[in-house]
Amino acid sequence: MKHINFKIVFSLLVIITFSNFMAKSQITYLSGTGTNNCATGAGTSGASCTFIGCGAGIVNTAKSNTFVGDSAGGNNIKLNDNVAIGHKALFTQSNNGATPWYTYNVAVGNQALYSNNPTSSTSGISNTAIGHNALYNNTIGDDNTAVGFYAGRATTTGNDNTFLGYRAGKLNNTGSNNTFIGRLAGQTVTTNGNNTCVGNGADIPSTYTNCTALGYGAVTGASNDYVQIGNTSVATIHGQVAFTSSDRRIKNNIKENVPGLAFINLLKPVTYHLNIHEENRIIGYPSLKDSLDNVIGIDTMYWEGKYDIEKINYSGLIAQQVDSAAQQIGYNFSGIYKPKSSNDLYSLSYAQMVVPLIKAVQELSNKYDSLLAIISPAGNTKSMQNTSGGKGENENKQEIKLKLPVEIMMSEARPNPNDGKAEIDYYLPSSVLNAKIIFTDMLGNVIKEVQLTTGYGTIAVDTMELPNGTYTFSLVTDGKVYNTKKMLRNK
Missing domain, CATH: 2.60.40.1930 (Macroglobulin (MG2) domain)
Known part of the structure; x- marks a missing residue:
């Protein structure tokens, strides 16, 4: 007994134990009908594939697929070049037709891209989903990227979307060309497209397109083609330069009919304090939602400085009064934004107020010139010898010409x-x-x-x-x- 080699005994025990484990688990390793495959407890057909996990790639006959996890890629048959890592990741997609094609999908996470099911070589392809249930409902949408828990979960046929963050774009269904970055970014968008939300809770009302919301809790107004920077507590936006396209080549129907003093004299400058509590109530955001996404109240989250903007004594105009003044003289003033719904607000472009102000200054300048023409000398000043005093003193004499003004x-x-x-x-x-x-x-x-x-x-x-x-x-x-x-x- 003292001559027993314990190293040999230990090695034999390891081999026997591993063999029993493989037999009981019914695991197949490096076997099947395909080539260059590596499979553990999963399918073995196809070529250049790796399958790890119970039921992973179990019916696969395609090539260049990597499926890791319980039932990952479980129904894939003839779709090539996919990666699925996680329980039932990329589970549904199949293609049992005669011709295989490449789909280039990547699904990482529990049931990520679960419902994806291409119907042709140009649908349901080139998607990337990373996170629990990311792009879960996507069926034939293309070129989508979703990273985060529930990111883009409701998307079915939308294309070219980017969702990054916890529940980012989670309700998007058929909307395309959206970019939502941040926790709950774009959380109410469903079918509209061409939108951008960047920031925690940045959002766009569910029926509008070509909108941008930037910043924490930034929400655009109820209108298409709208940009919102910051939430209702933002008091200052800084920048070095600001330009607006004003090229003659892109303007039609040009008329010099801007009113000046007739409009400006009707305006009523005021001082005021903002009430962002009322503003948040009107726009209905930020909002609190329950686990079923039902709105249950207005967000009462507080942070230091949230209500500092209400302490500022502003100078400005009231948009409704400016609108009334413009209507009074028949002026279709483009500097007023009117609400499109009960959850929208009047807005005023102070930059566009410069145009009627310029006209008013020109009118005042013309009045000044007319008055000056009445009282200004029109001839030369002559020096004449005083002959009555006999002292040789000079007496100034001015010749002036009076005329009626030409201005009203x-x-x-x-x-x-x-x-x-x-x-x-x-x-x-x-x-x-x-x-x-x-x-x-x-x-x-x-x-x-x-x-x-x-x-x-x-x-x-x-x-x-x-x-x-x-x-x-x-x-x-x-x-x-x-x-x-x-x-x-x-x-």
Whole structure:
């Protein structure tokens, strides 16, 4: 006994134990009808394939497939060049036709790409799904990439999507060309496409396209072709430059008909504080959802500085008032965005306000030039000898030329406010064919129209029967509103 070689005994025991394990497990290794295959507890047909796991690639006859995990690629027959790692990953796809084709799908995770089932060499191909149930429902969608738990889970036929993050794009069904990056990014998008969401909870209402939401909780308005940067707490967006395409070659129907003072004088600048609690209530986001994706309330998540924006005393305009002013003079102002639904907000483009402001400055400049023409010297200044004083002193004499102005003018009401009486001066050059002043109340209703004649004139206005308030009067010449001013009645 003392001469027994324990190394040999130990080696024999290992061989016997492994042989019994292989026999009991009914595992086939490097066998079957295919070539260059490696299979453990799985199918062995095809060529250049690797199958590891119970039922992995069990009916496969294709080539260049790697299936690892219980039933991974379990129904694949004649689809080449796929990778499936995980329980029932890439489980459904089959193709039992006469001609095999390449599908280039990669599924990593429990039931990733579970339902994928190409019907031709151009459908259900080139998808990458990594994560539990990633692209689970995809059937014939192409060129999709989903990484994360439930990422792109509901996608069936959508193409060219990228979903990256926990439940990113999880409800997308037939939408294509979407890019959603971040936890719950694009969480409500279903059938719309060409959208981009980057950030935790960044989202787009479910029926709109060509929209972009950037930042935590950023949600676009209820409209196509919309970009939202940041959530409702964002107070400042910085950047070095900002340009808008303004090339003459891409503009049609160009008209120089922008109103100036007639529009600007109707606007009411204000100061205000934002109420983002109300803003979040109106837009209905962020929202809390239960396990079945039912909305159960508004998100009350708090972080330091979330409501600091409500402390800022802003200066600006009210979009509804700007819209009313534009309508009052018949100006189709493109700087106003009107809500498309009850969950949308009015918006105002302050950049576009510059255009009527430029026109207003030009009108004021013309008025200044007209007034200057009345009082400025037109001739030379001559020095004349004083012959009466006998002291040889020089006396300055100026020759001036007076002429009527060529620009239309209308003064402010005076006094303003008034307590029942006011006067308005005007001047109309002879080139004006028809002119009138229209008085309107606070609601835009016409109170009185007064026809004017050319030359200088004064209108005496009796406001005794009017209630206190702000009224407007507009000078209309040859069918166009030239200027609009305000008149205050205060008894």
